[in-house]
Amino acid sequence: MREKDIDHKDCQNCDAALHITSDSVLELLLGIPEALRTFIYVYSEQCSDQDLSDDLHRFWETESIGIAEETQTASMSSLFVDLKYDWILGRYQVTLPWKTDFRPQGNGYEISMARLNQLRSKLQKDKSLFQQYDTTFKMQVQNGVIEHIPSKTHQDGCYFLPHHAVIKTDRETTKLRIVFDASAKANKTSLSLNDCLEKGPNGIPHIFNLLLNLRSHPIGLTADIEKAFHQIVIDPKDRDALRFLWIDDISKPRPEVIQYRFCRLVFGLTPSPAILTETIQYHLTRFLLKEPEMAELLSQSFYVNDLICGVQNEEQGIHTYEKAR
Known part of the structure; x- marks a missing residue:
């Protein structure tokens, strides 16, 4: 992630705990060192661990629109x-x-x-x-x-x-x-x-x-x-x-x-x-x-x-x- 990917002014009044670019998600999950070094976490006092988890899941669901369908568990x-x-x-x-x-x-x-x-x-x-x-x-x-x-x-x-x-x-x-x-x-x-x-x-x-x-x-x-x-x-x-x-x-x-x-x-x-x-x-x-x-x-x-x-x-x-x- 480059510095221009995040506008710090836009983050001052938001509740988001993590700002990431879509092309870096897989790099983070796969553990590419460069991605890990350059990720910038922007915390807010209003955010909780549950907020982080929910944000990540919402992000992934958005990225999967038209690709992944709702998972159903077979029994x-x-x-x-x-x-x-x-x-x-x-x-x-x-x-x-x-x-x-x-x-x-x-x-x-x-x-x-x-x-x-x-x-x-x-x-x-x-x-x-x-x-x-x-x-x-x-x-x-x-x-x-x-x-x-x-x-x-x-x-x-x-x-x-x-x-x-x-x-x-x-x-x-x-x-x-x-x-x-x-x-x-x-x-x-x-x-x-x-x-x-x-x-x-x-x-x-x-x-x-x-x-x-x-x-x-x-x-x-x-x-x-x-x-x-x-x-x-x-x-x-x-x-x-x-x-x-x-x-x-x-x-x-x-x-x-x-x-x-x-x-x-x-x-x-x-x-x-x-x-x-x-x-x-x-x-x-x-x-x-x-x-x-x-x-x-x-x-x-x-x-x-x-x-x-x-x-x-x-x-x-x-x-x-x-x-x-």
Whole structure:
């Protein structure tokens, strides 16, 4: 913050306890030294600690207008999806949250085929990327994320999702991500798959609260659930709505188009974040009696699939790490 960011004359008659610029908030929360050295606190005799807290919360809510929605806490009695534990697979299984009397218009096959042809033309210019794309699907078949559909028939209830590649060259691990477009429409007036699914409640906590809690501890802990969306099983009756097209052999000049369908949750669906959040919260409730403190800590520290929390010392950090696993 520069001196010109604050007009001391304007502060003489105000009750505000803290004046900050919006571009410095994250720097403060993340602990950038320069931001910490240059922050100027202007206290008023009328201000209390509660005033400070309220000012900060009002500021963050203002900054989040149009971005963050009101947080709703998921509970076992108010889950918006049919969630159950599959003891054979050792995973949670959900049904898709369909809107009443809503189904996609058409099956999306034509737009998926057109997108597939465009995708192949691009991938053929980069053989390495083409191979990575194909290998990703083969690995997902082996891991039970997707399954091959031998028949080419499209019965009622089938829907095909277009997909494309997103390349992140700055990533050290996964540089290729395959993104599925559940918002694709055959035309401007038709309904997409996402149009027919409930978005679900926003159970994600405010990032402000998570960062503030992290900065209030001497030691920070971060982790994530690996391939979190793919850990959740889709009920078999909904899987045909999650079909997509690929080819049988990328080395063939004229490969055959084949069909797959998802057995696990797809990231591109509108309700996917809410489903993941509710599944995590539901899972943690199973440990409230056995490990109440740890269940409570984890319940308040997840931002989608990312864990962000803090501890007081190394011993507590190791304990949290071992219990959270």
